Amino acid sequence: xxxxxxxxxxxxxxxxxxxxxxxxxxxxxxxxxxxxxxxxxxxxxxxxxxxxxxxxxxxxxxxxxxxxxxxxxxxxxxxxxxxxxxxxxxxxxxxxxxxxxxxxxxxxxxxxxxxxxxxxxxxxxxxxxxxxxxxxxxxxxxxxxxxxxxxxxxxxxxxxxxxxxxxxxxxxxxxxxxxxxxxxxxxxxxxxxxxxxxxxxxxxxxxxxxxxx
Ligand SMILES: CC(C)(COP(=O)(O)OP(=O)(O)OC[C@H]1O[C@@H](n2cnc3c(N)ncnc32)[C@H](O)[C@@H]1OP(=O)(O)O)[C@@H](O)C(=O)NCCC(=O)NCCS
Numbered sequence: 001x002x003x004x005x006x007x008x009x010x011x012x013x014x015x016x017x018x019x020x021x022x023x024x025x026x027x028x029x030x031x032x033x034x035x036x037x038x039x040x041x042x043x044x045x046x047x048x049x050x051x052x053x054x055x056x057x058x059x060x061x062x063x064x065x066x067x068x069x070x071x072x073x074x075x076x077x078x079x080x081x082x083x084x085x086x087x088x089x090x091x092x093x094x095x096x097x098x099x100x101x102x103x104x105x106x107x108x109x110x111x112x113x114x115x116x117x118x119x120x121x122x123x124x125x126x127x128x129x130x131x132x133x134x135x136x137x138x139x140x141x142x143x144x145x146x147x148x149x150x151x152x153x154x155x156x157x158x159x160x161x162x163x164x165x166x167x168x169x170x171x172x173x174x175x176x177x178x179x180x181x182x183x184x185x186x187x188x189x190x191x192x193x194x195x196x197x198x199x200x201x202x203x204x205x206x207x208x209x210x211x212x213x
Contacts, residue, residue, distance in 0.1 A: 003035060005064035007090075009082055010072035011038040011048040014131075018072050018113055019049055021097050037062075060089065070095045070113060071129065076147035076165045079129045083111065092129070109146070127164075139176070151188065163198060172207075 067090040092111035109128035127146040140158040151170040163182030187203025
């Protein structure tokens with residue numbers, strides 16, 4: 001095989017939502033030689049949404065001009081482990097919906113997935129391997145570090161900083177100027193009005209630190 005091959009890691013819900021975004025980009029590029037696979041070692045499915053599912057080892061041995069990886073898993077630690085595993089073998093592309101609105105003064109790293117109806121305004125820095133799910137808005141001068149995961153319909157006001165591997169649940173609203181610590185989890189529907197400590201769980205309106213153990 002001498003064409004490029006695209007691997008979507010994770011034959012699950014987010015993978016199924018990312019596939020049409022990838023296919024839409026293909027249709028635009030007119031490049032008919034590219035091939036898509038789902039990569040998943042934890043399913044018995046042979047195909048998913050009419051796309052062949054193969055294991056990680058099989059993907060490694062595929063003969064391709066270039067392997068291009070998209071990681072759909074919401075678990076940021078899994079995203080990081082895949083990155084480390086394929087560091088020397090593949091490109092980690094940005095998979096971005098064509099309706100994405102971003103200011104020219106904002107920047108996006110690599111390995112990110114950005115679903116439909118997302119808006120990023122001015123002076124925003126998005127790191128690498130970030131997931132922006134559907135309908136996320138990020139306002140001016142925010143910083144999102146690597147491996148951050150943002151669930152659907154989250155609104156992040158200006159000057160917010162979000163540390164690596166943090167997770168923001170669906171529908172969360174973050175007040176301007178807030179710091180959300182690395183590795184923290186913000187439950188769905190939260191209104192975050194105070195800084196969130198690293199590796200903590202917060203939820204509610206207003207969001208408060210919770211200990212569910
Ligand atoms: C916060 C969260 C991580 C906690 O998950 P969990 O540890 O499994 O917690 P549980 O579901 O066992 O709930 C524990 C308690 O917290 C409450 N709770 C959980 N999440 C809550 C939330 N977001 N807001 C308010 N209360 C919440 C539950 O009602 C329960 O209360 P109880 O003890 O009085 O019955 C989870 O509820 C959440 O919000 N995940 C994000 C989901 C999401 O955004 N998915 C998007 C997919 S794309």
